[in-house]
Every structure is written in structure tokens, then in C-alpha cells.
Amino acid sequence: MTRLGHWIGKHLVLALGALVLLYMYIPNFIVALMSFNDASASRNLYSFQSFTWDNWLNPCEPLGMCESLRVSISIGLIATLVATVLGTLAAFALVRHRFEGRSTMNLLVFLPMATPEIVMGSSLLALFVAAGMGGRLGFGTILIAHILFCLSFVVVTVRSRLSGLDSNLEKAAMDLYANEWQTFWRVTFPLVFPGILAAALLSFSLSFDDFIITNLNSGQTVTFPMFVWGAAQRGVPMQVNVIGTVMFLAALAIVIIGEVGASRRRKLLASR
Amino acid sequence: MAALQRALGRNSAYLLVGPAALWLGIFFVIPMISLLTTSLSDPAGSPIYGYSMTWRFENYVDVVADYWPYLVRSFVYAGIATVLCLILGYTLAYAIAFKAGRFKTLMLVLVVAPFFxxxxVRTLSWKLILADNGWLVETLKTLHLMPEDGRLLATPIAVVAGLTYNFLPFMILPLYASLEKIDPKLNEAAADLYANPFKRFWNVVWPLSLPGVVGGTLLTFIPASGDYINASLLGNPNTQMVGNRIQSLFTTGSDYPHAAALSVILMVLIVVMVMVYVRRAGTEDLL
Known part of the structure; x- marks a missing residue:
């Protein structure tokens, strides 16, 4: 009886967990399904009409969509690069050095994450307007905002990876006559790299997906989420679902390749 | 040369942290001050030419009088969504941490992947799922769980469901991080001492997972209370949240001082609630 109870207990929680996971995927299934929807025949854009490959063959058909995608990808890449470099440097300082103002810096990193997007977006807008830039909102102001909110997430991600690092590995390298520079590039950096990569991936997804902050500071520039928002008032073109599906599959592929690579490295190290 | 290196060594922490600190200072701290001054400015001005700061505290009185129902609604919706996220998220995080075995990493990846x-686009797809002639509404009507003229889309239920769905990963990740650290042996020890599963959960697992619960609820509640996308896409004019009002005051309204005042009020209320909550949960050292 207790064994049966144990069996149920074990698998019940797992089954409930799987159900929650399934719930999280319902929208992704719908998005993938709708990417094959032929909406040309009907005005009802919120139900599946008939199957077609057209959306996948002509992804750039809706006016302005691929242009907005290009803008989002450019902003995402630049913001990720800047935020990852600045954030990684700061994370090293916060973990490895004891300096005056360290706890202030930790607080400064935490605050943007505890601020609702609408407040952060409106404060930036207030600054830009006060600085006389109210008429010059666009690519530059979006970029500033995106680097800002990515920065905190990079610091937090890299910091947690670094503080979990065994400093004996670095001491061992120094004992074997590696200088500081060699120790950093041959030992520390490779060990922290997965954390930096995760931070970069997170930054890009945050930047690519942001709407609330961008919408307040964008001027006439249209990013992909803003295109979707504008289109939602009239009826979203089905190609939006193609982009959503491609982004999802690409991210999944990057994570799986990274994970396979990491486990292969672990096996290689273990077999030595 | 050696002197230079020594000087660099002493100050290297500041060189490393400097650029990020500058960015956060210029584009986070100064904007917050800017938001405060804007909120006390005379509304007779324009976004292009700026506003003159006149210590106009009436802005705050105006927005509280006009928009308090939106503030209340935002916190009620965000609160319900946070509780739902906690129930769903705890189940999944617990399953991943203790029951998933070798599928742990895969399941964790699957939690984050929908983000991309x-x-x-994902929120729009809820429009389709909850649509009046959709399979969900039809099924509920067939099962008589819903009146014939009932609907889901454009109701508070749809907005709360959207918030719950959108912020669930923010709940799961901190929960998982603290559940994963719990030694399963503690649970076994409690079982050896004849604690039943409920007692084991309540007296062993739950207290140890509190840091994750606090972290997760904050990461869910804060963005949810400022969100307006779910209220706009899935709700109706009577389900609008404070984010909707701030957004429209800034854009279509072009009334920056009142918008800024409402923004400041939202931020202050959140900070107060977070401090009370963290203190009651006894996890001050988290912050």
C-alpha cells in the first residue's frame, strides 16, 4: 500500500509538472499552426481557415514587417554586445574585488530589475525630453534603453556563475607558473564563458521582445514588436507567426547545441 | 611601468565596474530624478519644448482622484496572477528539481524556450484560444460549465489568464534555483521520523524554498502590475490597468507631468508593498 502510494506520489507530481509545461506551450502550438493558415479568403484572422505554404514562402510580404525585423535584430545585436561586455566586467569586479561602493553597485544593478517596465520607460522619456531630445527619439534612444535593462541581467547571470567558480583552479594554474594573463584566458575565461553566453542569449531575447519601454522611446522607428502591435489593431498578417516559429526553433537549436557541446566536453574531461 | 601596474591594480575594480556604473547612473538614476521633476511640473508645456518645474503637487492629487480604480485593479489582477503562478510554478519547479531525473536540463530548457x-505574438494567440467561437468556449458551454451567452475573451478572466501565462517563467526559475539546493536526504530523514508527505512538505521543503518563493513572487508581481499589453489585447475598456493610463497619457494625451506623477505613484506603491512583504516573509537579506 505504501509502495503504491509512493509510486503515485512520484508520478503524480511529474504528471502535474508536465501538464503545466504543456500549458506553457499551447500558444507556441497555435503560433506554429497559424503560420500555415491561409487567411486571404477570410476576414476572420483569429481562426484557422485552410492549409497553405504561402506564408513560409513569402515571409516578407506584409509591408514593413521585414524592415522592422531588421531594426530589431540590429538593436538586439548591438545592445547584447555592449551590455554583455559592460556587465561581464562589472560582474568580475563585484565578485573578485572588495572596493568602496560595492554594495551601492549591487543595489544599482538590482533596482532596474525591480522597476516595472512602464516606470523605467517613462523615466527615460522624461530624461530625453528634459534634455531637449523629445523630437529626436529613435534608434539611438531605443538602444540606450535596451542596453540599460539588459545590463542588470548580464551582471546577475555572470556574477552567479563566477561566484560558483572554484578559485583553487586559478591558484593551481599560478602554481604551475602561468602568469595572470595566461591564467585568465586559459582557465578563468573558459570556465565563465557558459555564463557569459547565457547572459548574451538572455539579453538578445529581452531586447528583441521588448515592447513597453521601446514604445515610449522609439519616435518614428518601428521594431518588430511595435509592428506586431500596430498590426494587431487591424489584423495580424500570418507571416508574423512564421517569424515567431523561426525564432523559437532557432533559440531551441542554439540551446541544444550548446548543451550537447557542454556534455561532450564534460565526458572528454572525465575520460582523461 | 611597475608603478603604473600597481596603480592600475589598486584601481582595477573601478576600471571594471566604471562603465556599467556610469551607464546605470546616467540612464537609470538621472531619469528617475527627471521623472520626479516632470511629475511636479506645470502641464502647460510640450514634449518638444519641455516643461517648467513648479513644485506642482496638485498633479498627484489629480491622478489619484482620476485613476485610483486603475491602480486598485492593477494590483488585484497582478496579485491573483502571482498566486496562480505560484501554484503552477511550484508544481513544475518541484517536479523538475526532485522528480525529473535525467530530463532535468531538458525540462529547464523547455521552460525558457517559449520566451523566444x-x-x-504569443499573447495574440490567446485571443484565438479564448475566442467566442473557439473550441475552449464551445467545450465549456457543452459541459454546462459556462452560460450560453458567456464569454472569456474581453473579460477580467482573460486578462488574469494572460498575465499568469506571460510571467510564469519568472516564477519558475527562482523557485527551481532554491528547490534544487535542498538536500533530498532531509526529506528522507523526515520520512524516517514518521512525518507524512504533507508534514514533510510543510515543515521541510516549503521553509527551505522560501527565498525562491519571495524572489519568484516579486519577479512576477512587479512586472505584472505595470503591464498593459494583456489588458489591451485580451481585456475590454473596463479591465484597463494603470499601465494603460500611463502609456496613453504619455503618447496620445501628451500630458507628461500627470503621466510622470502616476508613474511615480506606481513605483512608490510597489516599493512599499515589496518592503512590507519581504519583512513579513523574513527574508530581508535577499535584497
Missing amino acids: TSFL
């Missing part, structure tokens, strides 16, 4: 399909 644009937030807006």
Missing part, C-alpha cells in the same frame, strides 16, 4: 517566440 515574441511575447506579443
Whole structure:
């Protein structure tokens, strides 16, 4: 009886967990399904009409969509690069050095994450307007905002990876006559790299997906989420679902390749 | 040369932290001050030419009088969504941490992966799921769980469901991080001492997971209370949240001082609630 109870207990929680996971995927299934929807025949854009490959063959058909995608990808890449470099440097300082103002810096990193997007977006807008830039909102102001909110997430991600690092590995390298520079590039950096990569991936997804902050500071520039928002008032073109599906599959592929690579490295190290 | 290196060594922490600190200072701290001064400015001005700061505290009185129902609604919706996220998220995080075995990493990846399909696109797909002639509404009507003229889309239920769905990963990740650290042996020890599963959960697992619960609820509640996308896409004019009002005051309204005042009020209320909550949960050292 207790064994049966144990069996149920074990698998019940797992089954409930799987159900929650399934719930999280319902929208992704719908998005993938709708990417094959032929909406040309009907005005009802919120139900599946008939199957077609057209959306996948002509992804750039809706006016302005691929242009907005290009803008989002450019902003995402630049913001990720800047935020990852600045954030990684700061994370090293916060973990490895004891300096005056360290706890202030930790607080400064935490605050943007505890601020609702609408407040952060409106404060930036207030600054830009006060600085006389109210008429010059666009690519530059979006970029500033995106680097800002990515920065905190990079610091937090890299910091947690670094503080979990065994400093004996670095001491061992120094004992074997590696200088500081060699120790950093041959030992520390490779060990922290997965954390930096995760931070970069997170930054890009945050930047690519942001709407609330961008919408307040964008001027006439249209990013992909803003295109979707504008289109939602009239009826979203089905190609939006193609982009959503491609982004999802690409991210999944990057994570799986990274994970396979990491486990292969672990096996290689273990077999030595 | 050696002197230079020594000087660099002493100050290297500041060189490393400097650029990030500058960015956060210029584009986070100064804007917050800017938001405060704007909120006390005379509304007779324009976004292009700026506003003159006149210590106009009436702005705050105006927005509280006009928009308090939106503030209340935002916190009620965000609160319900946070509780739902906690129930769903705890189940999944617990399953991943203790029951998933070798599928742990895969399941964790699957939690984060939906993030990459644009937030807006996914929220729009809920419109389809909850639609009046959709399979969900039809099924509920067939089972008589819903009146014939009932609907889901454009109701508060749809907005709360959207918030719950969108912020669930923010709940799961901190919960998982603290559940994963719990030694399963503690649970076994409690079982050896004849604690039943409920007692084991309540007296062993739950207290140890509190840091994750606090972290997760904050990461869910804060963005949810400022969100307006779910209220706009899935709700109706009577389900609008404070984010809707701030957004429209800034854009279509072009009334920056009142918008800024409402923004400041939202921020202050959140900070107060977070401090009370963290203190009651006894996890001050988290912050």
C-alpha cells in the first residue's frame, strides 16, 4: 500500500509538472499552426481557415514587417554586445574585488530589475525630453534603453556563475607558473564563458521582445514588436507567426547545441 | 611601468565596474530624478519644448482622484496572477528539481524556450484560444460549465489568464534555483521520523524554498502590475490597468507631468508593498 502510494506520489507530481509545461506551450502550438493558415479568403484572422505554404514562402510580404525585423535584430545585436561586455566586467569586479561602493553597485544593478517596465520607460522619456531630445527619439534612444535593462541581467547571470567558480583552479594554474594573463584566458575565461553566453542569449531575447519601454522611446522607428502591435489593431498578417516559429526553433537549436557541446566536453574531461 | 601596474591594480575594480556604473547612473538614476521633476511640473508645456518645474503637487492629487480604480485593479489582477503562478510554478519547479531525473536540463530548457517566440505574438494567440467561437468556449458551454451567452475573451478572466501565462517563467526559475539546493536526504530523514508527505512538505521543503518563493513572487508581481499589453489585447475598456493610463497619457494625451506623477505613484506603491512583504516573509537579506 505504501509502495503504491509512493509510486503515485512520484508520478503524480511529474504528471502535474508536465501538464503545466504543456500549458506553457499551447500558444507556441497555435503560433506554429497559424503560420500555415491561409487567411486571404477570410476576414476572420483569429481562426484557422485552410492549409497553405504561402506564408513560409513569402515571409516578407506584409509591408514593413521585414524592415522592422531588421531594426530589431540590429538593436538586439548591438545592445547584447555592449551590455554583455559592460556587465561581464562589472560582474568580475563585484565578485573578485572588495572596493568602496560595492554594495551601492549591487543595489544599482538590482533596482532596474525591480522597476516595472512602464516606470523605467517613462523615466527615460522624461530624461530625453528634459534634455531637449523629445523630437529626436529613435534608434539611438531605443538602444540606450535596451542596453540599460539588459545590463542588470548580464551582471546577475555572470556574477552567479563566477561566484560558483572554484578559485583553487586559478591558484593551481599560478602554481604551475602561468602568469595572470595566461591564467585568465586559459582557465578563468573558459570556465565563465557558459555564463557569459547565457547572459548574451538572455539579453538578445529581452531586447528583441521588448515592447513597453521601446514604445515610449522609439519616435518614428518601428521594431518588430511595435509592428506586431500596430498590426494587431487591424489584423495580424500570418507571416508574423512564421517569424515567431523561426525564432523559437532557432533559440531551441542554439540551446541544444550548446548543451550537447557542454556534455561532450564534460565526458572528454572525465575520460582523461 | 611597475608603478603604473600597481596603480592600475589598486584601481582595477573601478576600471571594471566604471562603465556599467556610469551607464546605470546616467540612464537609470538621472531619469528617475527627471521623472520626479516632470511629475511636479506645470502641464502647460510640450514634449518638444519641455516643461517648467513648479513644485506642482496638485498633479498627484489629480491622478489619484482620476485613476485610483486603475491602480486598485492593477494590483488585484497582478496579485491573483502571482498566486496562480505560484501554484503552477511550484508544481513544475518541484517536479523538475526532485522528480525529473535525467530530463532535468531538458525540462529547464523547455521552460525558457517559449520566451523566444515574441511575447506579443504569443499573447495574440490567446485571443484565438479564448475566442467566442473557439473550441475552449464551445467545450465549456457543452459541459454546462459556462452560460450560453458567456464569454472569456474581453473579460477580467482573460486578462488574469494572460498575465499568469506571460510571467510564469519568472516564477519558475527562482523557485527551481532554491528547490534544487535542498538536500533530498532531509526529506528522507523526515520520512524516517514518521512525518507524512504533507508534514514533510510543510515543515521541510516549503521553509527551505522560501527565498525562491519571495524572489519568484516579486519577479512576477512587479512586472505584472505595470503591464498593459494583456489588458489591451485580451481585456475590454473596463479591465484597463494603470499601465494603460500611463502609456496613453504619455503618447496620445501628451500630458507628461500627470503621466510622470502616476508613474511615480506606481513605483512608490510597489516599493512599499515589496518592503512590507519581504519583512513579513523574513527574508530581508535577499535584497
